[in-house]
Amino acid sequence: MASVLAFLTAPPASAAPSGPGGGAGRVDQRTYHATTGDNSYLVYVPQGWNGAEKLPLYVMLHGCGSTADQQMNVSLLNPLADRERFMVAYPDNGGQCWRAVSNDKPSITRGGGGDADIVAGITREVIANYRINSERVYLAGFSSGAFQTSATGAAYPDLYAAIGVSAGAGYGMDALTCLGMTDSNAPSYAPQAVAQMGSHAHVMPFITFGGTWDILGENPNVGGCTRRAYLAWLATDNLLKPGTNGATYRDDPASTTTGQVSGGFSWSRMMARNTSGCQVSERWIVDGMGHDWSGGTTAPKGPSASEATWSFFQKFTLHGGSTACRL
Secondary structure: HHHHHHOOOOOOOOOOOHHHHOOOOEEEEEEEOOOOOOEEEEEEEEEOOOOOOOEEEEEEEEOOOHHHHHHHHHHOHHHHHHHHOOOOEEEOOOOOOOHHHHHHHHHHOOOOOOOHHHHHHHHHHHHHOOOOOOOOOEEEEEEEHHHHHHHHHOOOOOOOOOHHHHHHOOOOOOEEEEEEEOOOHHHHHHHHHHHHHHOOOOOEEEEEEEEEEOOOOOOOOOOHHHHHHHHHHHHHHHHOOOOEEOOEOOOOHHEEEEEEEOOEEEEEEEEEEEEOOOOOOOOOEEOOOOOOOOOOOOOOOOOOHHHHHHHHOEEEEEEOOOOOOOO
16 A cells, blocks of 8 residues: 555646636635644635625545645636636645545544545535535545545535546545456445435536546556546446436447647547436546646646536536436
8 A cells, every 4th residue: 555655646736827826816724623633724715706605615635745735736726716706625634645545434434533524524614604605515636635535425425516536536445446456346336335425315426537647547457546436436326316227327428529638638528427318427538647637737738627627517506416407
């Protein structure tokens, strides 16, 4: 596990554009007080927020060896938040790995006293203190933060309308497990996620991002954790809403699109839908990208994961499912 965690350590953040994380708003530094200790976190308040406007919330989790400030600068979410009118919360784990990466039971369990509780607690605090629209709260993470996103999304589905996993795995998978399994094993983790969701369960829309040169991403030869996260979450949603003639949500080959960043990486995007055409997921594969947040300051040759996740997230509300059709 030690060698895998060393790989998980994020590269140093490149210099961000002028303004906090490239945005024109402000960054509030706050502390969440839990029974297990204190966690600092940042809240990005977009330019022009008047204190009464009920905005959506995007919660962003950093990776191992990184901080909330570094993830803010890498992701370039803040200028997007200015343009699209949402707030961003950046929980901080003191430069440590979020512990779902090692499948730490308290950190993947509701009420376990671990990292899932901390992320959920910070989310609730931001909702209360910033008049957030609680129907439009979303969670995404990179690397160990992606493992924690899967864990927290399953432990607290009553908080999040949709989740995003970049270079990470599904619920109940640690870093070594997801590297060693086969794709066909991934759906077998779905019952654990459903059990953890319990009475709060709902079909969880999700988006994944992975590079083909990243063993925690979409590497086709070694690893492939992000691909397995996609398969596990799709199986989870199909357990939550089983179809009469098999899976309710299936990959839709007709929706696959491809593209090329000018001077950068090529990519493909695929979706899963139900029989009514309602979308539940997106899977982005970035050809040639390593262990990075795509389109951020350390991977500018990739399509913007921040733009793509927000475009996906804003289609969903907590209790209404898709804004276009019911999931």
